[in-house]
Amino acid sequence: MNSIVTALPGKIASVFTRLDSPYLNGGQQLAVKYFSVATVLFFAQLLFGLLAAIQFVAPGFLFGWLDFSVNRMVHINAMVVWLLYGFIGSVYWFLEEESGTEIAGLKLGNIAFYVLTGAVTIVVLVYLLIQTGPGKDSTIWFINEGREYIEAPRWADFGIVAVMLVFFYNVAGTFMKGRWSGISGVLTLDLIALAGLYCAGMFYLTNITADQFWWWWVIHLWVEATWEVLVGCIMAWSLMHLIGARRKIVQTWLYIEVALMFGSGILGLGHHYFWIGTPDYWFSIGGFFSALEPIPLVAMVVHSVYDAGVHQFKSRNHPALAWIIAHTFGNFLGAGVWGFMHTLPQINLYTHGTQWSASHGHLAFFGAYATINIAFFYMAVQKWRGNVWMGGELPGNGWKWKWAMALLNIGVLGMTVALLIAGYEQSFIERAVEGSTWSGYFSAQNHPWFQQAMHWRLLFGLITIAGLVLLIWDLMTIGKGETRPALQLSEA
Amino acid sequence: MGQTTPAWASEARWKKIAIWVTAGSFVLLVFLTFDTLSKVSVGGERVRAYSVINKEIDYRYDEKQKRFAPVIGKDAPLFGQALSEEEAEKLVMLGKKTTQAKNCMNCHTLLGNGAYYAPDLTKAWLDPGWIDAANRENLMLAFLKDPAGNARSFGSGRRMPNLGITDEEAHGVVAFLKWMSAIDTNGFPNNFKTLNTKE
Numbered sequence: 001m002n003s004i005v006t007a008l009p010g011k012i013a014s015v016f017t018r019l020d021s022p023y024l025n026g027g028q029q030l031a032v033k034y035f036s037v038a039t040v041l042f043f044a045q046l047l048f049g050l051l052a053a054i055q056f057v058a059p060g061f062l063f064g065w066l067d068f069s070v071n072r073m074v075h076i077n078a079m080v081v082w083l084l085y086g087f088i089g090s091v092y093w094f095l096e097e098e099s100g101t102e103i104a105g106l107k108l109g110n111i112a113f114y115v116l117t118g119a120v121t122i123v124v125l126v127y128l129l130i131q132t133g134p135g136k137d138s139t140i141w142f143i144n145e146g147r148e149y150i151e152a153p154r155w156a157d158f159g160i161v162a163v164m165l166v167f168f169y170n171v172a173g174t175f176m177k178g179r180w181s182g183i184s185g186v187l188t189l190d191l192i193a194l195a196g197l198y199c200a201g202m203f204y205l206t207n208i209t210a211d212q213f214w215w216w217w218v219i220h221l222w223v224e225a226t227w228e229v230l231v232g233c234i235m236a237w238s239l240m241h242l243i244g245a246r247r248k249i250v251q252t253w254l255y256i257e258v259a260l261m262f263g264s265g266i267l268g269l270g271h272h273y274f275w276i277g278t279p280d281y282w283f284s285i286g287g288f289f290s291a292l293e294p295i296p297l298v299a300m301v302v303h304s305v306y307d308a309g310v311h312q313f314k315s316r317n318h319p320a321l322a323w324i325i326a327h328t329f330g331n332f333l334g335a336g337v338w339g340f341m342h343t344l345p346q347i348n349l350y351t352h353g354t355q356w357s358a359s360h361g362h363l364a365f366f367g368a369y370a371t372i373n374i375a376f377f378y379m380a381v382q383k384w385r386g387n388v389w390m391g392g393e394l395p396g397n398g399w400k401w402k403w404a405m406a407l408l409n410i411g412v413l414g415m416t417v418a419l420l421i422a423g424y425e426q427s428f429i430e431r432a433v434e435g436s437t438w439s440g441y442f443s444a445q446n447h448p449w450f451q452q453a454m455h456w457r458l459l460f461g462l463i464t465i466a467g468l469v470l471l472i473w474d475l476m477t478i479g480k481g482e483t484r485p486a487l488q489l490s491e492a
Numbered sequence: 493m494g495q496t497t498p499a500w501a502s503e504a505r506w507k508k509i510a511i512w513v514t515a516g517s518f519v520l521l522v523f524l525t526f527d528t529l530s531k532v533s534v535g536g537e538r539v540r541a542y543s544v545i546n547k548e549i550d551y552r553y554d555e556k557q558k559r560f561a562p563v564i565g566k567d568a569p570l571f572g573q574a575l576s577e578e579e580a581e582k583l584v585m586l587g588k589k590t591t592q593a594k595n596c597m598n599c600h601t602l603l604g605n606g607a608y609y610a611p612d613l614t615k616a617w618l619d620p621g622w623i624d625a626a627n628r629e630n631l632m633l634a635f636l637k638d639p640a641g642n643a644r645s646f647g648s649g650r651r652m653p654n655l656g657i658t659d660e661e662a663h664g665v666v667a668f669l670k671w672m673s674a675i676d677t678n679g680f681p682n683n684f685k686t687l688n689t690k691e
Contacts, residue, residue: 056609059649064640067653068609069598135590135661146592148606182503186510204592206585208672209532209539212603213525248503255506259513266517267524275680276603277538279531283678285524349682353604353612426608436681438621441611442646 013114021384027095027103027174028383033113034089035380038373039472041082041120046465048075053461056454070131073144073151074124079365080149081120086373087227088167090234091187093380095174098184098237104173105166112166119159123152140204147211149219150201157202164195182251186258187233194226209277216272223365224293224335225265231331231372232257232300235324238375239304242321243311244489253303260296268293274345275352283345290343294336301328316487317382317390319401319478323375326409330367338363338416342423350431355453356423363416366408374408374471381475382486389484400474404467411464415457422453534581540674542580545570545667549674550688551618559679570667571629580667587668590661599652602672604680610652617666617673618686625687629666636662 019032052071054061062071096103103109126143133139140146141154152160168191175184201218205211236254239245270286304324308315315321338360342351351357378401382390394401426444434440444450499505535541540562548565567574575583591597597606600613611619621644622628635642637659639652657665 052609059651063651064653067599069595069607072607072609073595073598132594132655134656134658135586135593135664137589139593140589144593144595146595146597148597151595151598182507204589206542206581206588207532207534207539208588208602209675210529212605213528213532248497252501252503252506255503255510258510259506262510262514262517266514266521269521272605273528275677276605277532277675277677278528279538280678282528349680352680353601353606353608355608358608431681432683435683435685436612436615437684438611438616438619438644439646442648445648445650446646 009114021386023383023386025096025102026106027092027109028380030103030106030109030113031089031093032380032384033110034085034092035377037117037120038082038085038089039377039475041078041085042370043468043472044124045075045078045082046461046468048072048078050458050461050465053454053458057451057458066128067131070127074127076149077124077127077151083227083365083369083373086369086376087230087234089380090373090376091167091171093376094234094237094241095171098181099174099178101174101178103170104177105170108166109170112163115159116163119156119163123156126153127151137204147201147215150215154202157198161195161198161202164191164198168192168195181247182254183233183236186229186254190226190229190233194222194230197221197226212276213273213278216269220269220272221266223368224268224339225262227369228261228265228296228331228335229258231327231369232261234372234376235300235304235327238320238324238372238379239307241379242315242317242324243308243313245307245311249307250303253299257296257299257303260292260299264289264292264295271343271345271348274348287344291340293343294332294340297328297332297336301332304328314487314489315391316489317378318392318394318398319390319405319474320375320378320382322401322405323371323378326405327367327371327375330363330371330409332367334360334363334365334367334416338420350427351423354423354426354431355419356427359416359419359423362412362419366412377475378478382479385479385482387486388479388482389486390479390482391487394478398478400470401478404471404474407463407467407470409467411460411462411467414460414463418453418456418460422450422457425449425453538676540564540671541577542584542671543575543577544674545580545584545670546574547674549617549670551615551673551684551686552689557679560682560684561679562674562676564674568625570670571663580671583664583667584671586661586664587666587671588664590657590665591668594655594657603675603677610650612681613669613672614675614677615673615681615684615686617670618684618688620685620687620689622687628687632666632669633659633662636665 016033019036020029048071051062051066052068052075055068130143133143143153145151145153171191172188175188197218200214232254236250239250240247267285268290270282271290273282273286308321342348342356382388425447429447430436430440430444434443532539544564546567546569548568550563550565551560552563554561599607599610602613604612604614622631635644636657638654640654643651645651
C-alpha cells in the first residue's frame with residue numbers, strides 16, 4: 001500500500017510528461033499541462049451545469065445526493081478555475097517568445113502546477129462527498145466558505161495565493177531577465193492587482209453588508225477589470241502571432257483598452273453596491289461608470305476585426321483567429337450589451353437576483369473568457385504537432401472545428417436567450433407584480449413562461465455539451481499527419 | 493500604413509493616459525471604500541446593531557425617500573428573551589457562519605446575491621408566508637431543522653434538503669435573518685408587503 005502511495009506522484013507526473021513535445025519551449029511544455037487540466041475542468045463545468053439545469057425542470061433529480069447547491073457550486077467553481085488555468089497557460093505559452101529568454105523558474109512552475117492541481121482535486125472531492133459542515137470556523141477553513149464563486153475553503157485560498165506568487169515570480173523574473181515590452185509591462189502590473197485582490201476575499205465578517213462589499217472587490221475587480229486586461233494582453237500577443245499585426249498598433253490599442261477598461265471598470269464596481277446596504281451615492285457612481293463599461297469592448301471588436309481585415313484575414317491558424325473574433329463579439333455582447341441592459345439602478349431594482357444575471361453571466365463568461373482560451377488551445381496544438389499548417393483547406397474542410405464552434409456558440413446563445421426570457425418574466429411577475437415575497441417568487445417559477453424557458457435552456461445546454469465533445473475530439477486530432485508547414489507571416 | 497502617427501494615436505500618450513486613469517480611479521475607489529465602510533458599520537443607521545433582534549422590525553414605503561425602508565418598532569425580543577449586544581452578536585454570528593457552512597447562497601440569494609433556485613432571504617423574516625408574527629419563530633425553527641418534512645414548495649416541487657442544522661444553529665440562523673431584514677437596502681425589494689401589512 002505504502003509503495004503505491006509513494007509511487008503515485010511519479011505516476012501522475014508521467015501522465016503529464018507524455019504531453020511534452022519536442023517542438024515546444026519550457027514555458028510551452030508547462031502551458032500544455034495547464035491547458036489539458038483546463039479542458040477537463042471545462043467538461044466538468046458543463047456536466048455539473050447540466051445536472052443543475054435538469055433540476056430546474058425535474059426538482060426531484062438527485063435530491064439528497066447531489067443537491068442543486070452542490071452542482072451549481074461545482075459548475076461555477078470549475079468555470080473560474082478552468083479559465084484561470086487557461087490564462088496561466090496562455091501566459092506561460094508566450095512568456096519565452098515575448099521576453100526573448102528562457103523561463104526564470106521552470107521547475108518551480110512545474111511544482112506549483114502539481115500543487116494547484118492536487119489542491120483543486122481535493123477541494124472538488126470535498127465539495128462532492130462532504131458538501132457542508134457545522135456552522136463553525138472549521139467548516140470555512142476545511143470544507144466550504146459558502147460565498148458564491150470563492151467557495152474554496154480557506155486552506156485552499158493560501159495554496160492559491162502561493163501558486164499565484166510562483167506564477168508572478170516566473171512572469172516578472174523572466175521579463176526582467178530578458179526584455180520588457182508594452183504587453184509584458186501591462187501584464188505584470190495586472191497580475192499584481194489580480195493576486196492582491198484575491199486577498200480581499202480571505203476573511204470572515206458577520207456584517208453581511210461589509211462582507212459582500214469586499215466579496216465584490218474580488219469578483220467584480222477580477223472579471224470586469226483585471227481579467228479583461230489580462231485577456232487584452234493575451235489578445236494583443238495573439239494578433240501579432242496569428243496575423244502578423246504590428247506591435248506598435250496592438251500595444252497602442254492595449255493602452256487604450258487599459259485606460260477605458262480600468263477607467264470604467266474600477267468604479268463600475270458600484271453597480272454591485274445598489275442593494276446590499278451601502279450608501280445610495282453608489283446609484284450615481286455605479287450607474288454612470290458601468291454604463292461606460294461597454295466602450296472598451298467596442299474598441300476590442302473594432303481593433304480585432306480591423307486588424308484582421310488589414311491582413312486580409314490571412315492567418316497562421318484559422319480556428320484560433322475565428323475564436324479570437326468570437327471572443328471580441330462575445331465579450332461585447334455578453335459583458336457589454338447584456339451587462340448594460342440591466343445595470344442602471346432604475347431597472348436593476350427589478351432584475352437584481354433574477355435569471356437576468358444568469359443570462360448575462362453565461363454569455364459574458366463564455367464570450368469574454370472561454371473563447372480566448374479555446375483560441376489558445378488551437379495555437380498550442382498547432383505548435384505541439386510541429387508548427388503544422390492550420391489555414392484553409394484542412395482535411396474535411398475543417399468540419400470539426402467549424403461545427404464545434406457553431407454548436408458551442410449556438411448552445412450558449414440559446415441558453416442566454418432562454419434565461420433572459422426567464423429573467424424578464426421574473427422581473428415582472430415576482431418583482432413588479434408580486435413584490436418579491438416567497439409566494440411571488442414561486443408564482444414566477446411556476447409560470448409556464450418560466451418553465452418553458454428552463455426546458456429551452458436544458459436543450460441548448462445539451463447542444464453546448466455536444467459542441468465541447470466535438471471540440472475536444474478536434475483538438476486531439478487536428479493537424480495529425482499534416483505535412484504542410486504553418487503559414488509564414490512577414491511582420492507588416 | 494506607415495505614415496507618421498498623429499499625436500492622438502501615439503503609443504506613449506495612451507500609455508500615460510492608461511496609467512493616470514487607472515491610478516485616479518483606484519484612488520477614488522479607496523476613498524469611497526473608507527467612506528462606505530464607515531457608513532455601513534454595525535450599529536449605524538444603515539446596518540443596525542445586532543441587538544435590533546430585540547425589536548419589532550417592519551419594512552414600509554417611506555414617502556420622503558420614495559422607496560421602501562426598514563422600520564424599527566417596539567420591543568419584541570426574539571424567542572421571548574432580550575439579549576445584550578454581545579449575546580446578540582454571538583447568536584447572529586452563529587447564524588451567519590451556518591449560512592456559509594450550509595452553502596445557502598448556492599440556492600438562495602442574500603441581499604439579492606447568490607443562486608436563483610430558491611427564494612431571496614433578504615426579507616425572509618418579514619415574509620407573509622409565515623402568516624402571523626406569533627407563530628413565525630417556531631415555524632422557522634421547525635423548517636430549518638427539517639426542511640424536507642416541512643417543505644414550503646408553493647407547488648413548485650422544489651424542496652430544501654435536510655442539511656443537518658442543529659437546534660442551536662437554527663436559532664442562530666433565525667437571529668441572522670431577523671437582523672438582516674433590518675438592513676437599509678435602498679428600497680430593494682420594491683413593493684414588498686410584509687406579514688404585518690397583511691394582518
